[in-house]
Amino acid sequence: MAFAFPVWLAVQEELLGNGDSDSGSVSCFDEFDDEALFRMFHLNRPCIAFILDATRIRMKTAALKKSTLSLDEMVMVTLNYYAHGASSTSILQRVGQTQSDCLAIISIISGVIAGMSDQFISFPLAHDAKCKVAFKTEKLCGIPNVLGVLAAAHFRIRASPYEDTFRSFVNSWGYTSVVSQIICDSDGNVLSVEKCCLGRTFEQELWESSFKGREMEEEIHGPYWVIGGKGYNLSKHVLTPLSEPANDSETRFNEAHTKIHDVMQTTLCCMKKRFRCLMQLGFAQESSLNKKSNIIKACSVLHNIAKKFSVPPLSVAGKIEPLHQGKARSEPEINPEALKARQELIKAKFLNVSSSRIPQSERITENV
Numbered sequence: 026m027a028f029a030f031p032v033w034l035a036v037q038e039e040l041l042g043n044g045d046s047d048s049g050s051v052s053c054f055d056e057f058d059d060e061a062l063f064r065m066f067h068l069n070r071p072c073i074a075f076i077l078d079a080t081r082i083r084m085k086t087a088a089l090k091k092s093t094l095s096l097d098e099m100v101m102v103t104l105n106y107y108a109h110g111a112s113s114t115s116i117l118q119r120v121g122q123t124q125s126d127c128l129a130i131i132s133i134i135s136g137v138i139a140g141m142s143d144q145f146i147s148f149p150l151a152h153d154a155k156c157k158v159a160f161k162t163e164k165l166c167g168i169p170n171v172l173g174v175l176a177a178a179h180f181r182i183r184a185s186p187y188e189d190t191f192r193s194f195v196n197s198w199g200y201t202s203v204v205s206q207i208i209c210d211s212d213g214n215v216l217s218v219e220k221c222c223l224g225r226t227f228e229q230e231l232w233e234s235s236f237k238g239r240e241m242e243e244e245i246h247g248p249y250w251v252i253g254g255k256g257y258n259l260s261k262h263v264l265t266p267l268s269e270p271a272n273d274s275e276t277r278f279n280e281a282h283t284k285i286h287d288v289m290q291t292t293l294c295c296m297k298k299r300f301r302c303l304m305q306l307g308f309a310q311e312s313s314l315n316k317k318s319n320i321i322k323a324c325s326v327l328h329n330i331a332k333k334f335s336v337p338p339l340s341v342a343g344k345i346e347p348l349h350q351g352k353a354r355s356e357p358e359i360n361p362e363a364l365k366a367r368q369e370l371i372k373a374k375f376l377n378v379s380s381s382r383i384p385q386s387e388r389i390t391e392n393v
Contacts, residue, residue: 052074052077052097053095053098053101053119054070054077054097054101056119065105065108065113066101066104066107067300067339068104068327068331068334069334072330072334072336073104075330076100076104076330077096077097077100079144080096080100080137080138080141083138083140084137094122098119098120099133099134100134101119101120102120102127102130102131102134104327106127106302107300107301107320107323108300108301108302109301110301110304111124112124112127131320132319134323135316135320136319138319138322138326139318139319139320139322139323139326142218142322142326146215146216146217146218146322146325146326147216148172148173148216148217149172149216155172155246158171158172158173159171159172161211161212162210165211165284165285165288166211166284166285167281167375168250168252168264168278168281168282168285168374169370170248170249170250171211171249171250171251171252171264171285172208172210172250172251173209173251173252174209174210174252174285174288174289175206175207175232175253175289176206176207176208176253176254176293177205177206177207177231178204178205178206178321179196179198179202179224180202180203180204180303180304180317181200181201181202181304181305181306182201182203182224182305182307182309182317183201183305183307183309184201184309185308190223190310192225193223193224193225193311194223194224195224196224196225201224201309202224203221203222203224203306203314203317203318203321204220204221204222204223204224204226204231205219205321206218206219206232206235206238207289207293207325208237208251209289209292211285211288212332213291213292213295213332215325215328215329217237218321218325219231219236219237220234220235220318221314221321222314223311223314227256228253228254229256229257229258232253232257232263241262241263242261242262246262249262250262250264251264252264252282252285252286253265254266255268258360259360259363259364259367260360260363261360261363261366264282264367265282265367266278266283267279274371274372274375274376275371275375277375278370278371278375281375295328295338296324296325298339299328299331299338299339300324300327300328302320302324303320303321306320
């Protein structure tokens with residue numbers, strides 16, 4: 026659901042029908058066998074071939090400086106950096122570049138792939154698309170009329186403590202980061218990725234200043250919810266858990282909320298394992314956040330494409346930190362109308378639900 030099937034077909038048709046396409050020519054990726062290809066880039070061969078062709082089309086319309094490397098080599102350098110967080114020695118030797126040389130290449134290709142977000146990252150707009158997403162979400166957790174899961178995703182960066190803006194990068198967990206607002210569906214497809222802000226920016230602030238937040242709260246997307254954690258205010262369109270459930274039905278609602286909310290943690294975990302660059306985006310300044318934003322968007326695009334090509338997830342040693350929860354919002358700040366709507370939802374869907382509706386085995390969050 027990350028991008029509509031007709032869009033997918035249109036892109037395929039453009040790629041296959043483009044007479045100038047080099048998709049049938051020999052690629053530098055052909056030097057790797059399937060096992061080495063996955064190890065170096067964390068993607069399979071059909072997925073990489075599609076990414077190459079899609080990038081080639083975008084590059085034709087982009088005003089870029091000439092490079093000594095071919096397009097395939099530039100994409101190879103960038104995908105290798107995404108996969109490992111630094112360019113592998115073998116790749117540097119293959120293209121005759123240094124780590125510092127590759128930074129400009131990565132910046133160029135990241136901008137191009139991030140620009141593909143208009144094709145490969147899409148929030149459900151048509152009535153049928155919204156109904157389909159909401160149906161799958163309700164089937165998973167029992168909560169109706171939900172279009173996605175909302176979160177402020179933090180990505181570690183390095184910042185100079187001597188800069189005046191250093192403290193602005195320090196989030197509530199005490200480390201330096203940038204933060205982007207991400208929405209995913211119940212299958213883990215990225216539906217929206219916005220902004221790249223200083224790490225101390227709070228979830229509610231991100232939501233209120235985002236395009237998607239304004240669209241939802243202005244009723245552009247109709248009477249639907251997005252699932253938000255305790256760092257958000259309950260509103261007409263952001264559904265948060267109860268801080269202190271008072272009865273069994275409220276407890277069941279919170280369990281259902283946790284079940285769908287955990288999809289976001291699993292999604293971000295999957296992204297960070299596949300694209301290790303997201304574990305540490307390097308040095309950042311307030312004036313250079315666009316470059317970090319492009320990398321985050323590019324990895325989100327590639328995450329959705331990888332899911333379309335059924336690229337297997339990575340089993341990587343080491344613990345991925347849990348989803349950043351932010352500061353809890355107190356009940357007195359809640360909009361009375363929104364509070365009433367949540368209570369009516371609980372009464373309609375969770376009042377008479379037996380405990381067998383959500384098996385105990387499914388209430389336990391899987392460690393990822």
